[in-house]
Amino acid sequence: xxxxxxxxxxxxxxxxxxxxxxxxxxxxxxxxxxxxxxxxxxxxxxxxxxxxxxxxxxxxxxxxxxxxxxxxxxxxxxxxxxxxxxxxxxxxxxxxxxxxxxxxxxxxxxxxxxxxxxxxxxxxxxxxxxxxxxxxxxxxxxxxxxxxxxxxxxxxxxxxxxxxxxxxxxxxxxxxxxxxxxxxxxxxxxxxxxxxxxxxxxxxxxxxxxxxxxxxxxxxxxxxxxxxxxxxxxxxxxxxxxxxxxxxxxxxxxxxxxxxxxxxxxxxxxxxxxxxxxxxxxxxxxxxxxxxxxxxxxxxxxxxxxxxxxxxxxxxxxxxxxxxxxxxxxxxxxxxxxxxxxxxxxxxxxxxxxxxxxxxxxxxxxxxxxxxxxxxxxxxxxxxxxxxxxxxxxxxxxxxxxxxxxxxxxxxxxxxxxxxxxxxxxxxxxxxxxxxxxxxxxxxxxxxxxxxxxxxxxxxxxxxxxxxxxxxxxxxxxxxxxxxxxxxxxxxxxxxxxxxxxxxxxxxxxxxxxxxxxxxxxxxxxxx
Amino acid sequence: xxxxxxxxxxxxxxxxxxxxxxxxxxxxxxxxxxxxxxxxxxxxxxxxxxxxxxxxxxxxxxxxxxxxxxxxxxxxxxxxxxxxxxxxxxxxxxxxxxxxxxxxxxxxxxxxxxxxxxxxxxxxxxxxxxxxxxxxxxxxxxxxxxxxxxxxxxxxxxxxxxxxxxxxxxxxxxxxxxxxxxxxxxxxxxxxxxxxxxxxxxxxxxxxxxxxxxxxxxxxxxxxxxxxxxxxxxxxxxxxxxxxxxxxxxxxxxxxxxxxxxxxxxxxxxxxxxxxxxxxxxxxxxxxxxxxxxxxxxxxxxxxxxxxxxxxxxxxxxxxxxxxxxxxx
Numbered sequence: 001x002x003x004x005x006x007x008x009x010x011x012x013x014x015x016x017x018x019x020x021x022x023x024x025x026x027x028x029x030x031x032x033x034x035x036x037x038x039x040x041x042x043x044x045x046x047x048x049x050x051x052x053x054x055x056x057x058x059x060x061x062x063x064x065x066x067x068x069x070x071x072x073x074x075x076x077x078x079x080x081x082x083x084x085x086x087x088x089x090x091x092x093x094x095x096x097x098x099x100x101x102x103x104x105x106x107x108x109x110x111x112x113x114x115x116x117x118x119x120x121x122x123x124x125x126x127x128x129x130x131x132x133x134x135x136x137x138x139x140x141x142x143x144x145x146x147x148x149x150x151x152x153x154x155x156x157x158x159x160x161x162x163x164x165x166x167x168x169x170x171x172x173x174x175x176x177x178x179x180x181x182x183x184x185x186x187x188x189x190x191x192x193x194x195x196x197x198x199x200x201x202x203x204x205x206x207x208x209x210x211x212x213x214x215x216x217x218x219x220x221x222x223x224x225x226x227x228x229x230x231x232x233x234x235x236x237x238x239x240x241x242x243x244x245x246x247x248x249x250x251x252x253x254x255x256x257x258x259x260x261x262x263x264x265x266x267x268x269x270x271x272x273x274x275x276x277x278x279x280x281x282x283x284x285x286x287x288x289x290x291x292x293x294x295x296x297x298x299x300x301x302x303x304x305x306x307x308x309x310x311x312x313x314x315x316x317x318x319x320x321x322x323x324x325x326x327x328x329x330x331x332x333x334x335x336x337x338x339x340x341x342x343x344x345x346x347x348x349x350x351x352x353x354x355x356x357x358x359x360x361x362x363x364x365x366x367x368x369x370x371x372x373x374x375x376x377x378x379x380x381x382x383x384x385x386x387x388x389x390x391x392x393x394x395x396x397x398x399x400x401x402x403x404x405x406x407x408x409x410x411x412x413x414x415x416x417x418x419x420x421x422x423x424x425x426x427x428x429x430x431x432x433x434x435x436x437x438x439x440x441x442x443x444x445x446x447x448x449x450x451x452x453x454x455x456x457x458x459x460x461x462x463x464x465x466x467x468x469x470x471x472x473x474x475x476x477x478x479x480x481x482x483x484x485x486x487x488x489x490x491x492x493x494x495x496x497x498x499x500x501x502x503x504x505x506x507x508x509x510x511x512x513x514x515x516x517x518x519x520x521x522x523x524x525x526x527x528x
Numbered sequence: 529x530x531x532x533x534x535x536x537x538x539x540x541x542x543x544x545x546x547x548x549x550x551x552x553x554x555x556x557x558x559x560x561x562x563x564x565x566x567x568x569x570x571x572x573x574x575x576x577x578x579x580x581x582x583x584x585x586x587x588x589x590x591x592x593x594x595x596x597x598x599x600x601x602x603x604x605x606x607x608x609x610x611x612x613x614x615x616x617x618x619x620x621x622x623x624x625x626x627x628x629x630x631x632x633x634x635x636x637x638x639x640x641x642x643x644x645x646x647x648x649x650x651x652x653x654x655x656x657x658x659x660x661x662x663x664x665x666x667x668x669x670x671x672x673x674x675x676x677x678x679x680x681x682x683x684x685x686x687x688x689x690x691x692x693x694x695x696x697x698x699x700x701x702x703x704x705x706x707x708x709x710x711x712x713x714x715x716x717x718x719x720x721x722x723x724x725x726x727x728x729x730x731x732x733x734x735x736x737x738x739x740x741x742x743x744x745x746x747x748x749x750x751x752x753x754x755x756x757x758x759x760x761x762x763x764x765x766x767x768x769x770x771x772x773x774x775x776x777x778x779x780x781x782x783x784x785x786x787x788x789x790x791x792x793x794x795x796x797x798x799x800x801x802x803x804x805x806x807x808x809x810x811x812x813x814x815x816x817x818x819x820x821x822x823x824x825x826x827x828x829x830x831x832x833x834x835x836x837x838x839x840x841x842x843x844x845x846x847x848x849x850x851x852x853x854x855x856x857x
Contacts, residue, residue, distance in 0.1 A: 070583050078581040079801050079809055085577070086793040105810050148576045151606065 028324055029072045031252060033118045038261055043120035045265050047139035060269045062147035063155050065140055067272040067324055068119055076110035081121060084136050085144055094125065094135030155273035156283040168310050174280045177306055181317045184303035185246070186374050189239060192231050193377045204301045205250075212253050214238050233411025239378055240412070240420045247319050250302050266291035274304065274320040282313030357426040360399075362437040368395040369426065382407035382417050399440065404447050414448035457486075460501030462508060464492035471511045478507050531582040531802055532715045534662060535571065535589045536654035538722045539563060539612070539619055540647065560722075560753040561786035563616060564609075567720065567752070572607060574795040579603070581800060588661070592654035593619045594647075646754050648723035652732035655719060655747070655769075659740050662715045666743065669713060716775075718799055719749040725765045727829060730822040733765050737772040746803045748775040750794070753783040764818035764829060771817045774803070778815055825851055 035042050049061035069078055080103065084095065104111070116122045121140050127133050136144075172180070188205055190198040192214060200206065209215045214235040218228040231239075238246060251271065258264050270292050277283065285293070285307065296314065299305045304323070307314035357369040366383055368375060371393050380388075382404055383397035407417065418436060425435040434441075464472040469492075476494050479485040484500035487493075496504045561567050575587055589601035593615055600615075601607035717740065740747050749766040762779060770777040778798055780786045785794070801809050820831045823844040833842045836850040849856055 066580055070580050075581070075802070075805055076809055079805065082577045082581055082800055083797050086573075086789065086796045103810055105808060110808060148573050148580070150576075151572070 027248075029115075031255060032068075032072070033115070035264075039118065040120055042261055042265060044137075044139045045261070046268060047120070047143045049265065049269055059143065059146065060155055060273050061139075062143040062150070063276050064269060064272045065143040066147045067275060068121070068140075069144065071324055072115075072119060073121075074110055074112075077112065077116065080111070081116075081136065081144075085141065085148065087135075089135050092125075094133035096127065096133050097131040100134055153276065154278065154281075154283070155276050156287045169308050171282055171313070172280075172306055172315055177280060177315060177317050180306050181303040181319050184301075185243060186372070189374055190377070192235055192239060193374075194230060195373065195377055202301050204298055208250055208253055209235075212249070236381060236407075236410050236412050237416065239381070240416050242423065243319065244322055247302060247304070247323060251304075251323065254298065263291070267295060270295055270299070271320075272324060274299075274316045275322075275324040277316040277321055279318055279321055280315065282315050285312055285314055288314075356424045358421055358424045359426045359429060360421055360436045360440055362439055364399040364440055364443075366395075366397045366399060366421070368397070368424075369393060370395060378420075381410070382412060399444075401447060404444060405451070408448060408451055414444045417444060458498040459486050459495050460498050460504070462494045462496065462501075462504060464494070464508075466492060468492070468512065468515070471508060471515055474511050475504060475508045479504055529802075529804065530584040530586070530713045531578075532586040532662065532665070532713060533578060533588075534658040534715075534717045535575075535587070536651070536658050536717060536719045537563070537567070537571070537589060537591045538648045538651055538654065538720060539591050539593045539615055540650050540723050560755060560783050561791055563722070564613065566787050566791055567722075568607065568609065568612065570789075570791040570795055573792050574800070575607075577796055577800055582802070590654050590658055591615055592650035592657075594649040597650060597653045597657050646723050647726045648721050649726045649729065651719065651721055651726075651765075652729040652736060655717065655733065655736045655740075658717045659736055659743065659745060662717070662745055663739075663743050666713060666715065714803060715743075715745045716803060717745060717747045719747060719766060719769070720752065721749065721763060721766060722752045723754055724761070725763050727765075727822050727827045730765060730827075733769055734772075737769045740773050745773065746775045747773040748799055749777045750799070751777070751779045752786055752791075753780065755783070758782050762818065764820045767815065767817045768819065776811050776815075777817075 032039075032043070046064050047061045049059060049064065051059040069081060073081065083103075087095070101108075113122075113124070117124070120137050122134055123137050124132055124134050135141075187199060188201050188209075191201055192209065201209075210229065212234070213232055215229045216232045218230045221228045238249065241249075255264065255267060258267065266289070285296075288296070296305060296307065299320070300307065302319075303317060304320035305314050306317055355370065356372070356375045359367045359369075361367065366379065368379055370376075376390065376395055379395065379397055382399070384400045384403040387400075388395065388397040404414075404417070408414075418441060422435050429435055462475065464475075472488075472492060472494060476485060476488045479494065479496045479500060482500055482503075484497040484504070485494070486497060487495040489495075494504075561570075571589070575589075578587060579585055586603045587601075588599055588603070589607055591598055591600050591612055596615060596618070598611060598615060600611040737747065747769055749763070749770050751763045751766055753760055758781075763777075767777045769775075776798060778794070780790065780794060785791075798811050801811055820829045821833065821842045822828070823830050823833060824841045825843050825845070825847075828844060830842065830844045833844050834846050835842055836853065836855065838855045839850060839853040841850055841852040843851070
């Protein structure tokens with residue numbers, strides 16, 4: 001990033017840079033920067049969103065400001081913004097250019113003016129001299145001050161059970177919450193892969209799978225009564241992603257469908273508030289706003305919230321809390337204790353949570369410790385379907401040339417397969433130098449390169465007479481300058497790309513005419 | 529990279545400072561800062577900002593008086609105000625016994641002549657506790673544990689012996705192993721001293737400094753004014769402590785610069801930046817280090833002295849026999 005600041009705020013363009021389009025990677029930052037012309041009002045409304053009741057003394061806007069600070073800024077930007085939080089200014093004052101530059105040693109390469117302006121965090125104003133001054137925008141400033149001076153870490157008060165009506169069901173345990181989320185997502189992925197006897201997901205999820213191109217109508221059954229939907233290349237890519245990325249894709253596609261600013265604000269505030277919750281804690285439904293209550297069924301479909309009808313409390317799941325990571329909540333804010341580190345390194349217990357732990361051997365055997373049929377389906381995307389063993393808690397499969405090439409035809413890349421295998425490495429080999437043996441990695445790359453060894457492109461052949469060697473040389477040079485020369489043979493043949501063929505022929509005609517005029521000969525060229 | 533910070537807060541001189549607090553004509557404080565009114569609220573904001581700036585972080589707060597060291601807060605549990613008030617009351621009562629029941633309210637009565645109540649005798653114990661806890665935490669949580677740290681320590685020692693850069697700063701961060709595992713823990717200690725130096729603990733504090741340095745822990749220090757007199761002496765011990773470990777030492781410019789949000793501003797501006805980012809973001813502090821030592825005989829601060837050529841003890845007068853090792857000088 002350039003060290004010099006952009007022009008003052010009044011001259012900044014109203015739209016975002018073209019590189020950030022709706023089709024780019026759906027991260028939280030990209031979504032906020034893609035709000036376009038609605039961004040300033042939306043961001044201001046998000047930051048200054050008031051507290052819905054006296055029982056929630058911390059306004060949700062302050063949690064949103066904290067989320068933006070913690071997740072979307074790098075370390076240097078966070079420190080500089082927090083330095084500025086403690087300061088007060090009048091309307092026409094701020095930190096001068098000289099003082100701001102003195103804060104940095106060397107170039108300000110870690111400071112992104114555009115990003116901070118897009119997120120409505122800072123404002124850059126011209127001063128009376130020819131320089132500028134910078135300060136925090138007041139909605140962000142006041143909400144961040146509120147967050148830092150507050151002792152309340154939760155977006156909703158943890159009301160004692162005596163103040164709530166009795167719940168029809170007992171509160172879920174941590175394992176039950178994890179199993180609940182896992183079941184929802186396993187069901188979705190099973191349906192995506194086409195596992196037999198899988199229950200169809202609810203209509204919200206179905207619509208998402210179809211609208212985002214993860215599933216498409218089978219060409220054979222299109223238009224008939226027995227129309228079938230099957231997974232696409234995008235769907236295979238989706239299956240190999242991390243659960244958090246998958247959930248965010250769902251949420252992002254839902255956000256794209258929202259038209260009104262108020263519904264966008266409401267959804268974003270609920271998402272950021274959920275990320276500040278503590279796992280396995282129940283929060284009163286009565287403290288939610290009306291708009292948040294209407295969002296509850298959709299978030300339940302995505303596995304973000306657990307609640308039963310009639311229950312006075314809802315429980316955020318681990319997916320909801322880690323969807324926008326980095327909150328101050330105690331569940332994910334601090335370093336692991338010695339005992340939890342030990343438990344992370346111990347062998348997984350399959351009876352509690354179906355986890356996937358993979359060991360890849362040098363003889364291309366994949367040993368997967370899992371008992372989930374979904375994991376079997378995922379591994380069969382690139383392992384041999386005809387030669388594998390299913391034991392009570394272990395799958396033994398093989399990576400073969402045919403199975404891997406079959407996966408390439410489906411649109412899966414070598415990097416995705418390696419990333420998937422590395423991500424699910426067994427804890428015992430997590431600290432090893434190579435989680436996947438070098439020979440296996442190299443062979444997968446070689447198999448992938450076989451797909452691109454031959455590259456076909458449409459070309460045009462131009463023939464030259466024996467005496468037209470000079471013209472041939474000039475035409476070849478002309479084509480090379482434009483990056484369109486493919487081949488130049490000895491027998492008076494020049495092969496160029498089809499896109500520039502017309503221009504090459506015209507150039508040849510002109511050169512031949514000039515050459516013949518120089519030679520004093522007749523104009524008897526052949527036109528192709 | 530994960531960050532940990534341990535704050536060592538000195539309560540020893542609170543009674544003395546409470547007696548010397550002044551207010552202006554509008555009833556506002558003019559300094560020095562009081563623990564429960566100014567320092568603790570500023571620390572709360574600072575700790576919230578620290579957690580916001582470092583998503584994967586851990587903090588703990590250790591309070592020390594002249595006779596006691598106690599952990600009064602940590603991540604996830606908040607600050608235990610009751611424990612701090614108990615320690616303050618305990619300290620005030622001991623100060624009363626020392627001074628025959630002097631008043632402890634914010635009266636404008638003159639302070640008693642006993643200098644002991646303005647001296648921070650518990651700082652070295654607090655810093656020792658902090659270094660030991662960090663060392664034990666790092667041994668348990670870094671990959672490979674104690675064996676790995678010992679191996680890295682030996683590598684760093686051999687590197688420094690061969691004339692390379694100071695290997696201690698590379699202990700945690702710059703090894704390929706640490707980078708690839710991406711779970712490096714950077715530790716800091718922030719010492720907040722509210723009284724004057726106690727020279728008899730000079731050796732203890734220097735030992736803490738070298739232990740912290742070998743553990744790769746950076747020690748920052750903030751010295752608060754003990755009275756309304758802005759010509760109070762700077763702490764040479766703290767400046768040397770921070771210089772050895774590569775930390776920052778600062779004193780607010782005036783006693784009034786500790787109250788009404790000024791202390792919060794100092795903490796957020798100077799001490800929020802992590803060690804690894806201080807080569808990018810300037811900490812905005814220029815403090816010179818006072819390299820005065822301590823006489824091993826009298827305990828006085830000296831800048832010129834006589835050194836034993838065997839054990840390197842420093843004395844302010846020439847001796848025939850070294851008092852530390854007994855050798856003939």
